[in-house]
Amino acid sequence: MSHASIAIVPAAAEPTAGTVDLTAVDRAIAQFGTKPEALIPILQALQDHYGYLPQEALLHLCDKTQIKPAAITGVASFYDIFRHRPVGKYMIRLCRGTACHVSGADRVDEALRRELHIPPGDDTDPTKQFTIEAVACLGCCTLAPVVRISQTTFGHVAPEKVPRIIHEFLANVSASSELEKSTEKPTEKRPHIAEIRVGLGSCCMAKGSGQLYHALEDTVRRNRLPVIVKRVGCVGMCHRTPLVEITGASKNNTVYAGLTPALAPDALQRHFKPRGLLPSIARAWTSMANAILADRVPSEQIEACSLNRADREVSVFLDRQVHIATEHFGKLDPLDLDEYIEHDGFAALAKCLGVPAPIQTGTSKGHGIAQEKAGDHETAAHTTASHTRLAPEEIINQIAQAGLRGRGGAGFPTGQKWRAVRDQAAEKKYVICNGDEGDPGAFMDRMLLESFPFRIIEGIAIAAIAVGAHEGVFYIRHEYPLAVRRVRAALSEMEQRGWIGKRLLGSNYELHLSVMEGAGAFVCGEETALIASIEGHRGMPRLRPPYPAESGLWNCPTLINNVETLAVVPWILRNGPDAFARIGTKTSKGTKVFALAGRVKRGGLIEVPMGTTIREIVEEMGGGAADGRRFKAVQIGGPSGGCVPARLADTPIDYESLQQVGAIMGSGGLVVLDDSTCMVDIARYFLRFTQEQSCGKCTFCRIGTRRMLEILDRICDGKGRLADLDELEHLARRVSQSSLCGLGKTAPNPVLSTLRYFRDEYEAHINGRCPAKKCVPLIHYVINDRCTGCTLCAQHCPVGAIPMTPYQRHKIDDAKCTRCDSCRQMCQYSAIDVL
Known part of the structure; x- marks a missing residue:
């Protein structure tokens, strides 16, 4: 059947220029199949190839598969990542997460558009070189504001840095691509006396750890040092990256923070001497030349990078932490299967299968594990008989005894969930790892998937055995490309050893695991939408019951667990449920991983016992608000959570206590807000997010949040009325009561919590004043008498609102002023006031 006369793309889409090469469509079909369920992966592949979804390609797809035009239109218009117009050569993805929002993402957006001369209402520059795309969250919240150009991530982007960033990207675009590929190579296995560990997670890479990694490797190679440079996962202290740890060179490990590639050779020389005559001469000659030219890197700079574990800034950040989900953080190569096994990896899974635990024998990567290969049937059967197998019922009992509750949001008891699936008398069951971490301001799942992919695989395999499933899916955000690559690479490594598929870890248990990327829909964090x-299909939640445990994927019983939930499962089975239950509170057991970000001095990835207070995390571990500001509130739980004021900072972080103060645990995003944050704007930010991300199925979620957003827009514009506050609360209750899924039910939470604790700010806006001086229609910039006429503000004003009048007190043209704040930030004399 031909569909040539059917328009598949939306009416607003531009026609395709020229003829489209359809071989990419045929390749995608060959890879993913012709059935309707292959639609999303095929569309993703086509967009990766063309940059958007050409009409001709979609028509060809319909002709060659069982996929109908209506399905393509429905799916392609539903998911945010799909584009229907040609784009520039390079994509600029601007993070709009909570931490980036409060750190000035709007001003960065304005600066990008000015620098690239992008016309109003468009997203691509006239030369078709760059296209700007807003992204809900890039998961690098400690580096806010964040911009990703192609595959290169830039952190702490200020508006005045935009021209330099564009220039830097264009100058290094080819090198950046090669750098990304080379940092994914396995750590070299050879005899060595020491390790140089470099964190290569997404945040670390954005801070330059990739370049540092190569500078260290180059120094080791040139000087023939008996050491290895080792890629490791997240180091947690994102505020001090890039971090380098040198182990084995002395009694105590040495840690450097903020080391640059230029400093790398001199730093290594402090620990290791070059081997051989030529490297020694070359190093001596370089040192002498540097000294003569007065260009030698001062040893004081390297010493300043040295990080002492006993320093209060370091110890207060680390000492409260208990590492279960993040066990061995900063030590393991994420993709070194032998090393994972050496640290008790797959010991819990082996216990559940009744096979011997894999043993690391110290040989090269890919070999040397004392475990039967898939084809060794007789040996595997013989050894299996000699090892006690932990029965599925006992696995579930131990998880239940540990008191583990789901770490993805609602905190449902994990053991109870597993038992519900186990009790279903179905021939086919599924397990799903929900890695669709859509909360803006959260990056825990990204870090766990990037740093510990084998641990998550072990967790989902144990869950599969417990419930009797033989197929599983990792559903991971499309915005987390490194996490996707590492999970796929880890699965590939296990497949090569024959440890997954027909014979899980050499046993007779069959388990097949695959990876699917999300497509940018926040609602797909909800189980039935996922x-x-x-x-x-479109990610539309469905009415429950039946729950997924009864009828889920393909109408079969399905277990869905969050990444962090699965990450702690192996630890519980290795250490016993009581060890886990002893940590935390009476009703909230164990630890919780949090993404500490926003307006805080020491942001990062932390894992603390349940019951730790907000104050202990924000003011002690995090060091309080950054830049001398006052800690005002903390936003916990993402769009479904709430804003807890600083006066309630002694609230313990557990499921029940957070609910009492109007927040929820959520997935673990914890964004600190200071006194420069407008709480009405924060409420509007979250409501805009949930309104845009609503699947549209429920009237109250679709229309109710729209009406609430209109009211908040009026209030932020200074056009609100006191009656609007009552209307907001009324609408919030109706949306919460009448929405189908949990996301709609909790959408009003940020509004309700800010009304509860910061009602005075709403009233101030209604009276025409923004106390935080953030809402553009309510503020004005004026220059006071401290002005020296230095012209710095005029030089940096992007719209020419400040005339160039040297040595005279400057004036701001209020009609031209866009309130971008550039002038105030550049002024060295505090001569600019915001009224």
Whole structure:
């Protein structure tokens, strides 16, 4: 059947220029199949190839598969990542997460558009070189504001840095691509006396750890040092990256923070001497030349980078932490299977299968594990008989005894969930790892998937055995490319050893695992919407019951667990449920991983016992508000959570206590807000997010949040009325009561919590004043009598609102002023006031 006369793309889409090469469509079909459920992966592949979805390609797809035009239109218009117009050569993805929002993402957006001369209402520059795309969250919240150009991430982007960033990207675009590929190579296995560990997670890479990694490798190679430079996962202290740890060179490990590639050779020389005559001469000659030219890197700079574990800034950040999900953080190569096994990896899984635990024998990567290969049937059967197998019922009992609750949001008891799936008398069951971490301001799942992919695989395999499933899916955000690559690479490594598939870890248990990327829909974090997405449909939640445990993926019983939930499962089975239950509170057991970000001095990835207070995390571990500001509130739980004021900072972080103060645990995003944050704007930010991300199925979620957003827009514009506050609360209750899924039910939470604790700010806006001086229609910039006429503000004003009048007190043209704040930030004399 031909569909040539059917328009598949939306009416607003531009026609395709020229003829489209359709071989990319045929390749995608060959890879993913012709069935309707292959639609989303095929569309992703086509967009990766063309940059958007050409009409001709979509028509060809319909002709060659079982996929209908209506399905393509429905799916392609639903998911945010799909584009229907040609784009520039390079994509600029601007993070709009909570931490980036409060750190000035709007001003960065304005600066990018000015620098690239992008016309109003468009997203691509006239030369078709760059296209700007807003992204809900890039998961690098400690580096806010964040911009990703192609595959290169830039952190702490200020508006005045935009021209330099564009220039830097264009100058290094080819090198950046090669750098990304080379940092994914396995750590070299050879005899060595020491390790140089470099964190290569997404945040670390954005801070330059990739370049540092190569500078260290180059120094080791040139000087023939008996050491290895080792890639490791997240180091947690994102505020001090890039971090380098040198182990084995002395009694105590040495840690450097903020080391640059230029400093790398001199730093290593402090620990290791070059081997051989030529490297020694070359190093001596370089040192002498540097000294003569007065260009030698001062040893004081390297010493300043040295980080002492006993320093209060370091110890207060680390000492409260208990590492379970993040066990061995900063030590393991994420993709070194032998090393994972050496640290008790797959010991819990082996216990559940009744096979011997894999043993690391110290040989090269890919070999040397004392474990039967898939084809060794007789040996595997013999050894299996000699090892006690932990029965599925006992696995579930131990998880229940540990008191583990789901770490993805609602905190449902994990053991109870597993038992519900186990009790289903179905021939086919599924397990799903929900890695669709859509909360803006959260990056825990990204870090766990990037740093510990084998641990998550072990967790989902144990869950599969417990419930009797033989197929599983990792559903991971499309915005987390490094996490996707590492999970796929880890699965590939296990497949090569024959440890997954027909014979899980050499046993007779069959388990097949695959990876599917999300497509940018926040609602797909909800279980039934996620299932719809895997099946190739729009991510629309469905009425429950039946719950996924009864009828989920392909109408089969399905277990869905969050990444962090699965990450702690192996630890519980290795150490016993009581060890886990002893940590935390009476009703909230164990630890919780949090992404500490926003307006805080020491942001990062932390894992603390349940019951730790907000104050202990924000003011002690995090060091309080940054830049001398006052800690005002903390936003916990993302769009479904709430804003807890500083006066309630002694609230313990557990499921029940947070609910009492109007927040929820959520997935673990914890964004600190200071006194420069407008709480009405924060409420509007979250409501805009949930309104845009609403699947549209429920009237109250679709229309109710729109009406609430209109009221908040009026208030932020200074046009609100006191009656609007009552209307907001009324609408919030109706949306919460009448929405189908949990996301709609909790959408009003940020509004309700800010009304509860910061009602005075709403009233101030209604009276025409923004106390935080953030809402543009309510503020004005004026220059006071401290002005010296230095012209710095005029030089940096992007719209020419400040005339160039040297040595005279400057004036700001209020009609031209866009309130971008550039002048105030550049002024060295505090001569600019915001009224």
